[in-house]
Amino acid sequence: MPKTLVIAEKPSVGTDLARVLKGPFKKGEGVLEGPEHVITWAVGHLVQLAEPDEYDAKFKRWRMEDLPIVPERFKLVVRDERSRKQMSVVTKQIGRDDIAEVVNACDAGREGELIFAYLYEKAKGSKPVQRLWLNSMTSAAMKSAFEALRPSEDFARLEQAARSRSEADWIVGMNATRAATIRLRSSFDGAVSLGRVQTPTLALIARREEEIKAFVPEPYWLVDASFEADGARTYEGRYHAGAKPRIATGEEAAAIVAACEGKPGKITKLDKKEQREKAPMLYDLTTLQREANNRYGFSAKRTLGAAQRCYEEHKALTYPRTNSRYLPSDMVAEIKPIAELVGMQAEYRAGAEYVTSLDLLPLARVVNDEKVSDHHAIIPTRSEHKLDKMSSDDRRIYDMVTRRFLAVFHPEAVFENTRVETTIGEGESGHVFRTRGKLLIVPGWRGVYDEVAADSRPKGEEDEGADQQLPKLHDGETVKTTKVAGERKETKPPRRYSDASLLGAMETAGKLVDDEELREAMKESGIGTPATRASIIERLITVGYVERDARALVATEKGLNVIRLLDAHMLTSPELTGSWEHRLGKIERGEDSREKFMGDIAGFALQTVKQLDETLKDVRIPRAKLGPCPVCGHEIGENRKGYSCWAREDPGCGFVIWKSKAGKTLTVPIARELIKTGYTEKPVTGFRGRSGRSFRAHLAMQQTDEGKWRVEFDEPWAKEGAKAPEAEADSNELATAGGQREQPAPVGERSAA
Numbered sequence: 001m002p003k004t005l006v007i008a009e010k011p012s013v014g015t016d017l018a019r020v021l022k023g024p025f026k027k028g029e030g031v032l033e034g035p036e037h038v039i040t041w042a043v044g045h046l047v048q049l050a051e052p053d054e055y056d057a058k059f060k061r062w063r064m065e066d067l068p069i070v071p072e073r074f075k076l077v078v079r080d081e082r083s084r085k086q087m088s089v090v091t092k093q094i095g096r097d098d099i100a101e102v103v104n105a106c107d108a109g110r111e112g113e114l115i116f117a118y119l120y121e122k123a124k125g126s127k128p129v130q131r132l133w134l135n136s137m138t139s140a141a142m143k144s145a146f147e148a149l150r151p152s153e154d155f156a157r158l159e160q161a162a163r164s165r166s167e168a169d170w171i172v173g174m175n176a177t178r179a180a181t182i183r184l185r186s187s188f189d190g191a192v193s194l195g196r197v198q199t200p201t202l203a204l205i206a207r208r209e210e211e212i213k214a215f216v217p218e219p220y221w222l223v224d225a226s227f228e229a230d231g232a233r234t235y236e237g238r239y240h241a242g243a244k245p246r247i248a249t250g251e252e253a254a255a256i257v258a259a260c261e262g263k264p265g266k267i268t269k270l271d272k273k274e275q276r277e278k279a280p281m282l283y284d285l286t287t288l289q290r291e292a293n294n295r296y297g298f299s300a301k302r303t304l305g306a307a308q309r310c311y312e313e314h315k316a317l318t319y320p321r322t323n324s325r326y327l328p329s330d331m332v333a334e335i336k337p338i339a340e341l342v343g344m345q346a347e348y349r350a351g352a353e354y355v356t357s358l359d360l361l362p363l364a365r366v367v368n369d370e371k372v373s374d375h376h377a378i379i380p381t382r383s384e385h386k387l388d389k390m391s392s393d394d395r396r397i398y399d400m401v402t403r404r405f406l407a408v409f410h411p412e413a414v415f416e417n418t419r420v421e422t423t424i425g426e427g428e429s430g431h432v433f434r435t436r437g438k439l440l441i442v443p444g445w446r447g448v449y450d451e452v453a454a455d456s457r458p459k460g461e462e463d464e465g466a467d468q469q470l471p472k473l474h475d476g477e478t479v480k481t482t483k484v485a486g487e488r489k490e491t492k493p494p495r496r497y498s499d500a501s502l503l504g505a506m507e508t509a510g511k512l513v514d515d516e517e518l519r520e521a522m523k524e525s526g527i528g529t530p531a532t533r534a535s536i537i538e539r540l541i542t543v544g545y546v547e548r549d550a551r552a553l554v555a556t557e558k559g560l561n562v563i564r565l566l567d568a569h570m571l572t573s574p575e576l577t578g579s580w581e582h583r584l585g586k587i588e589r590g591e592d593s594r595e596k597f598m599g600d601i602a603g604f605a606l607q608t609v610k611q612l613d614e615t616l617k618d619v620r621i622p623r624a625k626l627g628p629c630p631v632c633g634h635e636i637g638e639n640r641k642g643y644s645c646w647a648r649e650d651p652g653c654g655f656v657i658w659k660s661k662a663g664k665t666l667t668v669p670i671a672r673e674l675i676k677t678g679y680t681e682k683p684v685t686g687f688r689g690r691s692g693r694s695f696r697a698h699l700a701m702q703q704t705d706e707g708k709w710r711v712e713f714d715e716p717w718a719k720e721g722a723k724a725p726e727a728e729a730d731s732n733e734l735a736t737a738g739g740q741r742e743q744p745a746p747v748g749e750r751s752a753a
């Protein structure tokens with residue numbers, strides 16, 4: 001009897017699928033054999049686009065005259081030796097005579113489609129293919145998906161978009177990287193990695209860094225007063241001139257303090273307004289990543305890892321790589337049963353009981369068929385959730401999704417906002433102090449969260465003064481002024497991007513958009529896709545353009561230089577990348593043609609090569625001079641791998657500071673400081689431990705027993721011979737679609753870092 005071959009994206013999913021198909025399954029090498037089905041799997045991307053020299057050996061050398069390289073037909077190669085073994089297993093199964101049909105059970109998205117398409121093409125598969133489309137990994141969901149297999153033709157356009165994405169990244173990345181590397185060889189060590197998605201993302205971070213560098217802080221003053229009404233009713237007020245709290249000079253501030261000290265005030269204005277706040281919408285991946293970063297400091301990658309485990313291993317959440325914040329109408333009947341299930345946990349009981357008790361669920365902001373294409377918003381699944389089996393990361397992400405799911409069916413929270421103005425002095429010479437009070441009167445959806453009164457919105461204008469819990473006050477009342485004081489402040493530079501704010505900026509292609517509904521509309525034209533954004537950030541860190549410093553993403557000198565040199569080149573434009581992304585979405589919907597898109601990409605590559613060739617032709621970044629050698633006094637110079645008291649024309653004494661240390665390239669300013677003082681005053685950020693986690697440490701020059709100078713970590717743990725601290729638990733590697741590289745690593749060139 002002929003059998004059906006099921007190809008999953010990874011081994012664990014293959015094992016799961018076996019549980020809902022007719023058994024028993026016999027375990028083989030990379031394969032499960034059942035009576036009706038054979039199950040095998042990829043391990044992420046087994047097959048990828050070939051390097052240029054597979055098309056022509058001359059491309060082994062990087063030469064400007066060979067660019068742009070735009071293959072007529074793209075070749076596929078098995079990714080690496082490790083993949084070769086599994087690939088031969090898969091190929092063999094596809095070729096079996098008793099296999100009549102193949103089921104594509106890879107991840108239900110663009111990247112999953114690509115993994116299967118490349119694999120099937122490489123294996124020269126020619127059997128009919130059906131698609132298994134999963135939104136949830138519960139047994140019930142898997143069973144019904146197997147009963148509703150869809151012909152692969154239904155997904156032809158998705159495959160076209162996937163291939164276009166992959167080929168476009170190859171063409172742009174390969175050509176731009178080669179052109180820039182060739183032109184900048186004398187200035188940069190190793191390849192200058194550029195890419196369709198990574199470069200505009202780097203541009204966002206680097207341009208912010210330039211703003212911070214150029215920022216000159218300016219002083220200003222604030223004046224605060226404490227007031228007391230009869231009966232020990234106290235509150236604080238902040239001086240405002242009109243709407244402005246900032247005072248330009250210390251003299252002005254002192255004059256205001258002097259005029260108000262010890263004088264009674266009068267409440268000249270007391271406004272109460274009700275503020276209603278709707279529950280936030282359900283999570284898509286980007287929103288989940290942003291909020292987990294704000295709340296717990298999770299990197300985008302760490303959140304994706306936890307959400308993926310909640311989906312695959314715990315079967316507790318639905319498919320995470322989604323772009324939608326809505327549910328389809330055919331899921332309405334599932335809502336109450338899911339609420340009932342999560343309500344079995346004590347902490348969600350009250351919220352769940354409210355939802356199940358509703359006669360009519362408020363669905364207007366939750367259900368929208370037009371906003372659900374491949375996948376709906378992330379919600380809990382309709383199955384039993386074993387929370388004790390989850391790691392603390394998984395548990396937190398599950399908690400966020402579950403509370404959000406319950407909250408969205410709850411009514412608005414209602415606050416009472418109070419605005420008080422207290423005036424000291426009369427008429428023209430009166431000084432006005434403002435006070436803001438905020439009181440939660442109806443918890444509504446906020447009741448689902450423990451931190452009932454906490455305001456989740458960022459405090460933007462803190463100069464206006466924080467919200468207070470106010471006593472009962474009356475308009476026209478006279479109050480005692482118990483204290484007046486001025487405080488000197490400084491204007492602050494713009495903040496560095498965190499994973500949260502960068503993901504937000506990528507989603508809107510660099511535009512500042514706070515409005516949730518407007519963000520929703522711009523989603524199609526962002527940088528990258530929700531599924532790939534985490535890996536783009538990690539890629540920038542891997543190539544040494546960006547470092548993590550706690551939650552901040554900081555552009556390195558190399559990253560800054562790359563963007564400085566590209567200047568206003570189109571490759572740095574978030575809008576342009578956003579418009580490419582938009583067209584990929586259109587290809588998926590059949591509104592744009594793959595041929596036309598690829599033609600435009602080829603044109604863009606040609607133009608990019610020309611521009612880089614011209615603009616970078618005469619660029620020379622002078623090698624840095626780092627000051628006199630601490631041993632012999634010679635000038636220390638920068639070379640490929642270090643900063644050393646050595647030059648071709650001048651052998652010097654051999655003193656050297658190697659650039660590479662614990663996954664970081666030590667920059668010129670750090671080397672300069674070490675040479676001058678022998679240690680770093682501030683901890684240096686961006687080191688990576690063996691597990692890949694980042695940490696910061698002081699550095700110091702230390703002499704070995706043989707008298708050689710070396711750069712060592714100047715920290716207590718280093719002296720005790722212990723391992724480096726693990727600043728951020730971020731070791732959950734993902735072997736899935738999102739972890740793939742944006743472009744193949746350049747051949748023949750190696751980064752010195």
Ligand SMILES: [Zn+2]
Pocket residue numbers: 629630631632633634645652653654655
């Ligand atoms: Zn020397």
